[in-house]
Amino acid sequence: MATSAIIQGFRDGLAQGELLIQKCNSCNQLNMYPRYACPHCQSDDLGWQKAAGTGTLMSVTTLRAGGPEGFEHEIPYALGIVRLDEGVQLLGRLVPDADGEWSSYTCDQKVAFTPATDKVYATFERAE
Numbered sequence: 001m002a003t004s005a006i007i008q009g010f011r012d013g014l015a016q017g018e019l020l021i022q023k024c025n026s027c028n029q030l031n032m033y034p035r036y037a038c039p040h041c042q043s044d045d046l047g048w049q050k051a052a053g054t055g056t057l058m059s060v061t062t063l064r065a066g067g068p069e070g071f072e073h074e075i076p077y078a079l080g081i082v083r084l085d086e087g088v089q090l091l092g093r094l095v096p097d098a099d100g101e102w103s104s105y106t107c108d109q110k111v112a113f114t115p116a117t118d119k120v121y122a123t124f125e126r127a128e
């Protein structure tokens with residue numbers, strides 16, 4: 001399946017070790033996930049802003065079976081919903097603890113983006 005043009009900028013950023021947030025050049029609002037038009041003002045004049053990479057873990061779950069197509073071989077892995085300090089939320093992978101599990105992650109925990117240039121998704125680890 002071809003990569004959608006709308007998320008290519010996001011993936012290009014990840015490939016360079018950067019977490020990018022789509023930003024509307026008309027109203028300066030941030031959008032996550034990327035869209036074809038700004039949901040705030042409907043402008044299609046959209047660019048990218050580099051995120052600080054820090055945020056708060058809002059939810060965490062570990063997948064041990066039934067991974068989505070293309071990711072079955074990566075099970076088990078943990079997914080978290082992260083609210084970035086910029087205010088937008090995204091789904092990301094969580095770096096496992098030293099024992100290979102994710103039991104130390106809890107909601108409301110501070111997390112930080114971890115560049116992983118061979119991945120197409122954002123990865124986070126505990127920040128404290």
Ligand SMILES: [Zn+2]
Nearest residue numbers: 024027038041
């Ligand atoms: Zn806008």
